[in-house]
Amino acid sequence: MNLLTKILLWMFPVALPVMGFTWSYYQVQLDATAEQVGNIGSLVSTSGAQRLNDFLSLRVSEFVLLGGSINNCDAIDSASNFMLSVRNALQQSQGFSALVIADEMGKVEASQVARVTQSQADSTRILQNSQLFDVWRFKHIEALFKRWQNDLPELQQQKNALFMQALSMERKGEADSASYFHLQNRIFSLASQIARPPVHIDYAGKREAVLMGLSSERDTFLFTQPLITCAGHLKGYVTAFLDRTQIDEILNDLRQSLADRGINAADVVLLRTNPLRVESDYRYLNTVALKNFSLSLPPAGKFSHQFDGFLASAPVADDQVLNKVIAQMSATALNVSVAEYQDYIDQFSSFSLLVFIADSGWREGGKKLLLEASAWLIVSMCLLFVLVYMLAQNIVAPVARLKQSIDQVEAGDLSVKAEVSSADEIGQLASAFNRMTNTLQRSEEELIRLAREDALTGLMNRRALIEEAIKERHRAQRLTTTIAIAMIDLDRFKDINDRHGHAAGDWALKEFTRIMQGMLRKTDLFSRIGGEEFVLLLPDTDLSTAHRLVDTLLSSLRQSQIELEDGAVVQLTFSAGVVIWSEDSGFDEVLRCADEKLYQAKLAGRNKVVS
Known part of the structure; x- marks a missing residue:
């Protein structure tokens, strides 16, 4: 050998x-x-569904305010004043792209688009005198109104009886009792039902969107409310078209988040299961196989040889869910809790956010x-x-x-x-x-x-923020200190992207982050949770101190000018909502409370801090 x-x-x-x-x-x-891809896909589906659900929940609350500003009988009785109030309401809205006014038979009388071009003005004239609702929808909306109208006398009687009961308790010196407080809540709830005509939400409107020349020519969520004259008669209906481009932007952001992680061959779509239909753009998803595929995916998603890729889905609120939400809000005059909202979605929704990652994208x-x-x-x-x-x-x-x-x-x-x-x-x-x-x-x-980590600014992302927030919560409970949460949203940031391009917008976000980090305390936690939205967690801080600190940040930002790469100089401001994280609320709930304060700051004209 x-x-x-x-x-x-x-x-x-x-x-x-x-x-x-x-x-x-x-x-x-x-x-x-493969495991990493699956985890990322599942994370994007759940976080994306949560983002869409939060967006739709905000639009429900926004329409309640919008409908209240339009449904003014003095303005309704005057055609010129009414259209002026319609235009003003649409301009102040954040999530609606058009308002359509129909008569009591459902025929279009007028329409208003958020940003009107000459072609859109011509298109809206074409829409006039057409039937806005199909027969089933019109009968359903009409039945809701008649039921509300028939219930008004009984509701008024109940309100008067409760009011007299409240007066009796006041005379007895029981105005500070829990029973009196509960009675006042019932009176307020009845007053809300009497003053607010019923709202109905549909998922439709593609034909009208095409005729009006809206940016997205797809079905969207339509919010419809009767218009009542001062004499109590039905004048017609106002229908608000939810800005579908904002839903598409969320889907694009989710796709971009996958691309930022090196996953390019992926689709993030809005899927309707009854009837089965993909409601957004897709590139890699096999829709033929989708018709023969069971969508009862496990929470973590799964790899499918039938699709040659990974699928993960999470339920998203549909028109049926939103109708239940707004009906409960009308009945109780209170917002639906996060848990109730999620229960409605899990039980009744026919929409889901589907994330598909093709094998070719990561193999x-x-x-x-x-x-x-x-x-x-x-x-x-x-x-x-x-x-x-x-x-x-x-x-x-x-x-x-x-x-x-x-x-x-x-x-x-x-x-x-x-x-x-x-x-x-x-x-x-x-x-x-x-x-x-x-x-x-x-x-x-x-x-x-x-x-x-957020890839653009280097700040913590939402996942990291939640982990750090839980740690701070445990520390605050041990030391019996308070934690303040500030939700920050840059004002009119979309204008920078529109005028200077997205690269300039990214540069402005980085500069804003640098300015803020230079002024924050070492213990403060600053996070970007999406787009131009940021969350500031302030440990060991009471509400007044937190308000003062955020207001100081806003004042300093006003005094700072940001020079973009093309030489242009922009001035940034933000709106912020500040709340204290109470012991009996979870992190999602305190974020929602902060977001409501932020919304108040936006309504108050932006460039403000509301606590």
């Missing part, structure tokens, strides 16, 4: 573990990549990984052959130690380091092995960082 044959025999038992490690390394990394990295692993295998085998040939007797111990390290990495311990005892080929192999594990460690650390 010649020396070459002996070397090959000596190499055989060592070569097998090396090959096994290489293949295992490839499989482990491929599985880890390309697996091919590169296989080539890398194969290259390492070839290099390792060549080095091993040379070393065995030259140092057949002295190679056993170093290789044994290296194999032990390989086994540890194969078991999942990437912190292991191979011993480099010499500068020869074995030492080089050990060093290369260490570089490989270091690369893997850095990759894992980078993935963790990307999962917690």
